[in-house]
Amino acid sequence: MSRASSLFLAAPTTSTIRSVAGTSIMRTTASCSTPSRLMSQSSTSWPRATEAISGQLPHTSPPSTSAVRHARSSSVRPIEVQLTTCPALMSVRLVSQCSANGSNVGYPSTILASFRSAWLPKTRRPASWVAVVLAPMLDDTRILDLTDEPLALGARLLADLGAEVIRVEDRRGDGLRMREPAVESDAPRVERGWAHLLYNAGKRSVAVDFDEPATWQEMESLLPRFDVVLAPLEASGPLAEWLDRGRRGDWKSETPLVDAVFRRGAKEPMIDLTAMAAGGHIVLNGHPEDPPVWPGGNLSHKQGSLAMAEAAMALIVQRRRGGGCGRITVSLQEAVAFTTLQTASGNFWTWHGMSPDRHIPIGSGATFQAGDSHWVSFTIHPPHWPRFVNWVDEVLGAPELREPQWDDELYREAHYDEIRPWIERLCGALSVTELHDRGQELGLLVLPINTVEEVARDPHLWSRDYFQEVVHPQLGAALTLPRPAVRTRGEQPRAARAPLLGEHNDELLDATAAISPRSAGGDVAERQRRAPSVSTLYNSAPPPPRRPLDGVRVLDFTWAIAGSLGTRLLADLGAEVIKIESESRIDPIRYRGVQPPDRFSINTNGTFNDCAGGKKSVTLNLKTDEGIEAVRDLAQRADVVTSNYTPYRLDRWGIGYDDLRRIKDDIIVCNVAVMGIEGPRAEWRSYGNGIIAMCGLSHRSGFPGRAPIGLGTLHSDFTVPYYLAASVMAALDDRERSGSGRYLEIAQYETAVQLLDTELIETLNGVAERPRMGNRSPFMSPHGVFPAAGDDRWVAIACRDDADWRNLCRVIGRADLASRADLDTVTGRQASEDELEAAVTKWTRSQDEWTSYRLLINAGVPASPVERLEDFFAGQDPAMRDAYHPADSPEGCTFQIIREPILWDGERLPAVRAPLWGEHTEDILQGLIGYSDDDMGRLAAAGTLG
Numbered sequence: 001m002s003r004a005s006s007l008f009l010a011a012p013t014t015s016t017i018r019s020v021a022g023t024s025i026m027r028t029t030a031s032c033s034t035p036s037r038l039m040s041q042s043s044t045s046w047p048r049a050t051e052a053i054s055g056q057l058p059h060t061s062p063p064s065t066s067a068v069r070h071a072r073s074s075s076v077r078p079i080e081v082q083l084t085t086c087p088a089l090m091s092v093r094l095v096s097q098c099s100a101n102g103s104n105v106g107y108p109s110t111i112l113a114s115f116r117s118a119w120l121p122k123t124r125r126p127a128s129w130v131a132v133v134l135a136p137m138l139d140d141t142r143i144l145d146l147t148d149e150p151l152a153l154g155a156r157l158l159a160d161l162g163a164e165v166i167r168v169e170d171r172r173g174d175g176l177r178m179r180e181p182a183v184e185s186d187a188p189r190v191e192r193g194w195a196h197l198l199y200n201a202g203k204r205s206v207a208v209d210f211d212e213p214a215t216w217q218e219m220e221s222l223l224p225r226f227d228v229v230l231a232p233l234e235a236s237g238p239l240a241e242w243l244d245r246g247r248r249g250d251w252k253s254e255t256p257l258v259d260a261v262f263r264r265g266a267k268e269p270m271i272d273l274t275a276m277a278a279g280g281h282i283v284l285n286g287h288p289e290d291p292p293v294w295p296g297g298n299l300s301h302k303q304g305s306l307a308m309a310e311a312a313m314a315l316i317v318q319r320r321r322g323g324g325c326g327r328i329t330v331s332l333q334e335a336v337a338f339t340t341l342q343t344a345s346g347n348f349w350t351w352h353g354m355s356p357d358r359h360i361p362i363g364s365g366a367t368f369q370a371g372d373s374h375w376v377s378f379t380i381h382p383p384h385w386p387r388f389v390n391w392v393d394e395v396l397g398a399p400e401l402r403e404p405q406w407d408d409e410l411y412r413e414a415h416y417d418e419i420r421p422w423i424e425r426l427c428g429a430l431s432v433t434e435l436h437d438r439g440q441e442l443g444l445l446v447l448p449i450n451t452v453e454e455v456a457r458d459p460h461l462w463s464r465d466y467f468q469e470v471v472h473p474q475l476g477a478a479l480t481l482p483r484p485a486v487r488t489r490g491e492q493p494r495a496a497r498a499p500l501l502g503e504h505n506d507e508l509l510d511a512t513a514a515i516s517p518r519s520a521g522g523d524v525a526e527r528q529r530r531a532p533s534v535s536t537l538y539n540s541a542p543p544p545p546r547r548p549l550d551g552v553r554v555l556d557f558t559w560a561i562a563g564s565l566g567t568r569l570l571a572d573l574g575a576e577v578i579k580i581e582s583e584s585r586i587d588p589i590r591y592r593g594v595q596p597p598d599r600f601s602i603n604t605n606g607t608f609n610d611c612a613g614g615k616k617s618v619t620l621n622l623k624t625d626e627g628i629e630a631v632r633d634l635a636q637r638a639d640v641v642t643s644n645y646t647p648y649r650l651d652r653w654g655i656g657y658d659d660l661r662r663i664k665d666d667i668i669v670c671n672v673a674v675m676g677i678e679g680p681r682a683e684w685r686s687y688g689n690g691i692i693a694m695c696g697l698s699h700r701s702g703f704p705g706r707a708p709i710g711l712g713t714l715h716s717d718f719t720v721p722y723y724l725a726a727s728v729m730a731a732l733d734d735r736e737r738s739g740s741g742r743y744l745e746i747a748q749y750e751t752a753v754q755l756l757d758t759e760l761i762e763t764l765n766g767v768a769e770r771p772r773m774g775n776r777s778p779f780m781s782p783h784g785v786f787p788a789a790g791d792d793r794w795v796a797i798a799c800r801d802d803a804d805w806r807n808l809c810r811v812i813g814r815a816d817l818a819s820r821a822d823l824d825t826v827t828g829r830q831a832s833e834d835e836l837e838a839a840v841t842k843w844t845r846s847q848d849e850w851t852s853y854r855l856l857i858n859a860g861v862p863a864s865p866v867e868r869l870e871d872f873f874a875g876q877d878p879a880m881r882d883a884y885h886p887a888d889s890p891e892g893c894t895f896q897i898i899r900e901p902i903l904w905d906g907e908r909l910p911a912v913r914a915p916l917w918g919e920h921t922e923d924i925l926q927g928l929i930g931y932s933d934d935d936m937g938r939l940a941a942a943g944t945l946g
Contacts (some may be wrong), residue, residue: 001411026125028464076813106441117646136162137488138729140737141227141316141470142524144168144255145203146239147308148232149176150270150301150332151260152199153754154308155230157723159202160484160493161730166226166508167200168219171207173501176200180779181762185648187474190501194758197472200498201481207502217244224523227319228312231259233270233304233332247327255524256315258308259329263879264903268857270332270798273775273783274864275300277796278877279336282785283868284343284712286702291785292794292866294775295711296700297755303335306722309900313729314548314573314904319524320733322542323936326905334883334901336874339718342561344869346884346896347594347606355868357792365416366689367698367709368423374432375449375708377693378423378439381685382409382588392422395429438559447690448707455696456763459548460681466750467764468495480764485750486727487676489657489743492842535736546904547574552732554637555631556580559587561717562688562748563644563672564611566724570640571614572900572909573725578634578924579615581917581945582622587612590917596893603916609887609895612914618925619918619946622653626944633929635660639735640668640728644748646685647677657743666741668731673723676747686748690715693751700759704776716752722753781829782808782836785866788849794866795849797840797856805933812843850876885911921945 141163145155159165169177175192176199182192190196210213216238223229228457246257262270263278273294276282281300286293311328319325343362348354366377380388389401401422405411412419427435432448439446461467468475469478481495543550552575556567564587571577581587586602593607602608618634620627632655635641641660643650650656650669657669671677674691675684675709689710692698698710723746731742753760763769770778777783782805783798799805802824809818817839822828829836844852849865856863856865865871867926884896885908925931931939939945 003095046495048329049108071205084934094508105761109772115204135734135738136493137727137734137742138163141733142166142225142744143312144223144226144229146232146235146243147230149175149179149195149199149233150233150275150298151230151305151308153302154305154312155203156199156201157305157309158312161486161727164527165203166206166504167203168206168208169501170210171502177501181758181767183475183478183479183765185474185475188501191472191474197479197481197498198758198761201470202484202496203499204504205293205499205502206505210239211237213238213241220251220253222509223255226255227316227524228256230257230308231257233260233262254325256312256319256325257327258307258311258315259327259589259943260304261329261331263333263877264331264882265879269862271780271798271800271858271862272298272300273777273785273796273798274862275304275336277785277794277866278333278864280340280344280867280869280872281336281711282715282796283335283355283357283561283794283866284362285361286358286712287706287709290706291787292358292702293702293803294785294796295697295715296757296759296772297697299339299715299755300332300336300758302719302755304330304332304901306726307335307338310569310722310729311725311902311904313726313733317537317729317733318546318548320538320736321540321547321548322538323548324542326546328905329903331879331901331903332376333879334899336628337880337883338898338901339713339715341610341718341898342589342593342607343492343713345594345606345610346869346873346898347596348867349873350886350896351594351596351606355870356712362689362712362714365420366808367693369707369709370432370435373818374554375693375699376427377445377447377449377686377690377698377710378427378435379445379687379690380419380423381443381445382412383408385412385728385847387796388444389437391442392426395423395426398422398425412562440681443685445690446687447684448688449698450696451699452696452756452759452763452769455694455756455760457568460675460679461750461753463679464676464747464750466491466753470495470497472497474500477478479761481761482750482753485746485754486723487745488731489745501777518588535834537732538736543574545910546907549732550574551728552576552640553638554578554640554642554728555634557643557645558672559585559644560589561607561611561714562720563642563724564589565718566672566721566728567615567642568611568613569721569725569900570728572911573729573865575640578638578920579612579617579915580622580631581617581619582627583619584621584623597889599893601891603891603895604889606895608891609914610898613887614910614912615915616920616924617915618921620921621944621946624942624944626939626942628654630925630929630939630944631655632659632663634924635663635667637928638664638667639732641671642670642672642728644672644674646681647671647673647675661741664741666735666739668728668735668741668744670724670728670731670744670746672720672746672748674748676750677745687722688717691716691748691752692755694749695755696760697752697755700756700772702772704772711831715755716748719755720746720748720751726889776830776833779826781826781833782840784837784840786837786841786844786852788844788845788852788865790849793849795844795852796866797844797852797861797863799829801826804861807861808840808856810856811859811861814839814843865934882908887911887913889913890916918946932933 134869135393138158138161141166143155143158143163145165145167147155155165176188177193177196179193179195181194182189185192235243245251261267262275274296274304276299282292282294285295307330311330315326315328344356348356363692366379368378370376392401393399434448437446466482467480468483470481471478483495484493487493539553549570554567554575554577556577556579558564558567567577589611590602590605590607593605620630622628660667660669674686675681692710692715699708701710702708727744727746731744736739759769775784780798780800785794788795799808806818809815817823823832852864853863867877871877884898887895887897889895895913899911900909
């Protein structure tokens with residue numbers, strides 16, 4: 001069957017239909033199921049929908065599952081549809097339906113149809129009943145997923161992008177399936193774990209005997225069918241031996257491998273608490289008078305998974321371009337440290353001898369309580385200071401902030417403590433709804449600090465069909481789950497269920513059969529031989545080592561951190577990233593952040609150099625016709641355009657996706673707006689701290705009874721970049737096979753919601769939200785951050801199970817606690833947590849944090865010092881010595897640029913300085929576009945070059 005690259009309307013005939021109301025059918029036919037609730041209504045809904053279509057469509061019967069399977073193996077292409085949706089009206093363009101040889105099968109080549117949602121049964125997005133997405137970006141990609149709990153999300157993200165992810169599991173059920181809590185049901189326990197239902201969604205399952213060496217011999221025989229192998233963080237027995245063979249290059253078939261470690265050069269147990277402590281994150285969180293705070297969400301797992309997904313895409317593209325196989329190793333400690341690059345930039349230490357911590361937190365400065373007792377994140381966007389002053393005067397009748405010294409942004413930063421009381425008074429006078437509605441209207445960054453229950457009710461997410469029902473055959477019910485966070489234009493991705501244990505054994509372990517009925521078929525080598533002639537990358541010379549994006553040009557309109565760091569990841573992988581800058585919209589991270597002690601300029605900001613390393617800077621005034629024309633000239637020569645401006649900003653300039661497609665029809669545009677491009681709050685703005693507040697993570701973090709100040713990092717600013725990088729690589733791969741570009745929409749808010757652990761899907765399905773627990777865990781005890789000898793020094797310690805507990809008691813010399821029957825279980829220990837924490841504290845206070853750490857990990861107990869910058873640069877942690885790279889600037893200073901948390905075949909990716917302001921304007925406009933000296937003079941005279 002030929003590929004199709006957009007959205008399709010299922011025509012009501014059994015020979016051509018793909019799906020009307022199908023859910024998981026869009027992921028794979030082997031696990032297709034049509035919800036009975038939908039099918040029972042489809043007999044009335046389908047005729048009403050088709051009646052509205054102007055044109056002749058035969059029959060009105062809904063499809064059967066067998067018909068769907070038949071369609072996937074037939075030679076008929078579906079009807080291609082371009083779909084735009086608004087709340088009341090949907091427009092559908094039926095482009096073509098042809099057989100494999102191109103002949104028409106009886107439908108008009110162009111049929112325009114408009115039908116109102118009233119013609120379909122009530123649903124939040126009726127279009128999803130009629131339209132399905134075929135040929136997702138990675139439909140030609142197969143992943144062998146061996147990950148354990150900390151990395152399972154990485155494979156899930158690749159499934160979300162369309163890859164066929166084969167999860168190989170122990171036949172007894174692994175820790176992810178068995179992790180508490182679980183759905184209340186009579187179904188087998190291995191099918192009910194909330195963590196399994198969340199992190200394994202969209203995958204396929206093969207259950208095998210992990211302890212049998214023959215299992216891995218069989219897996220090795222199947223390796224030619226896979227594009228990449230994702231390894232677990234911790235492996236043992238025959239699996240560990242088999243992976244070691246792969247690392248040595250001894251597998252019979254060369255296959256790219258993504259590995260993971262906790263600390264480089266060390267082998268020790270890891271849980272999220274200790275990874276967040278080791279990566280320098282925990283030290284930044286919380287109130288100064290409290291211990292440092294472990295945030296909710298298992299964020300080290302998320303960050304490591306995101307880095308793994310990006311690494312997998314890099315290996316796949318490198319190989320498909322003829323660059324050979326490779327092995328990438330992700331460090332979870334470094335992945336966590338990557339999220340601190342703003343709050344704890346390495347330049348704080350090398351320039352100022354500072355190690356930032358929670359005594360100067362980023363969250364508490366933006367957290368305020370509204371008059372109705374709700375909490376808000378309130379940040380004054382610098383350009384809109386006058387609007388804030390007018391609002392304060394309007395509500396409070398206070399003209400004091402109109403005095404001239406407040407017009408100076410640097411003065412305001414230095415005197416923020418004098419501004420804060422005015423924000424407190426303003427917030428106290430208004431409700432949370434009044435605050436965020438009026439604040440957003442004024443362009444101020446005011447957002448609610450939501451509970452998880454409030455996220456689950458968010459009308460913006462529901463309007464975007466972010467929450468969807470998925471039928472699970474064993475649970476006997478439909479679960480409400482979040483859909484994938486990455487959308488392409490006209491596409492509404494569907495939430496998918498997790499597989500049953502061993503559900504796909506029969507079809508996947510048959511070495512003579514195709515792994516799936518997908519059109520790809522065959523092994524990797526066979527699929528590569530069928531590389532289409534439309535490809536420019538895959539039919540060209542192989543790229544240099546570790547540069548899969550060599551030859552790819554990105555036109556970059558991102559600013560601040562989230563988008564800018566994403567395009568830096570592309571530059572690290574070899575892309576030429578041209579950053580478009582303007583004096584009228586100076587990137588705030590050129591001037592907001594750490595500066596050298598002896599200078600201050602837009603070229604010397606430490607954060608900017610972390611986010612813009614390896615890019616080229618072109619200054620253009622986009623308020624001039626000549627500036628827009630120059631952008632169009634650049635777009636003709638670009639592969640990708642990126643932006644995180646508010647929705648449709650590029651469209652208003654005349655350089656939106658439709659405009660650019662007329663210039664270059666295979667262009668890829670990636671928009672990472674805060675709230676997405678549609679929905680009731682699409683125009684809302686925020687920095688990362690506001691997004692974290694809104695997604696529920698701030699309210700999940702901290703001690704009970706304390707203000708929900710959230711995290712000491714703008715955390716989503718460091719997760720969104722991986723969605724951008726992985727999605728752009730997937731779109732490039734798709735373009736090389738289909739010849740078509742894509743419009744990618746990545747709503748930062750939706751990616752942030754995925755930082756929650758299972759709390760959200762529990763709440764969506766009727767489970768009450770659990771209260772905050774501070775540094776304690778519902779699954780482990782003891783679990784916390786304990787004081788060490790010295791000033792504000794801490795060590796993180798946790799017991800995963802009863803064996804860890806006994807080992808902890810032995811190390812701290814408390815045999816009396818180990819012998820108590822009431823402490824033999826996690827539940828029993830949780831009932832005496834105050835007593836146990838006091839005992840551990842007495843021991844940790846007697847020595848420094850590094851001594852406690854070494855004693856505990858030698859006994860197999862997870863532990864880590866609560867590390868900070870000085871530990872990385874001048875302390876006792878050799879694992880982080882290579883995580884920063886010094887880069888000299890023409891401005892006369894040396895930057896410490898944080899490296900990506902990966903080693904590719906033992907080598908680091910380059911970490912280079914960011915461009916000076918407009919450094920490459922002449923080179924790009926004259927060398928790339930071909931502007932003459934006279935052209936440059938004309939542009940300068942028109943005020944375009946700035």
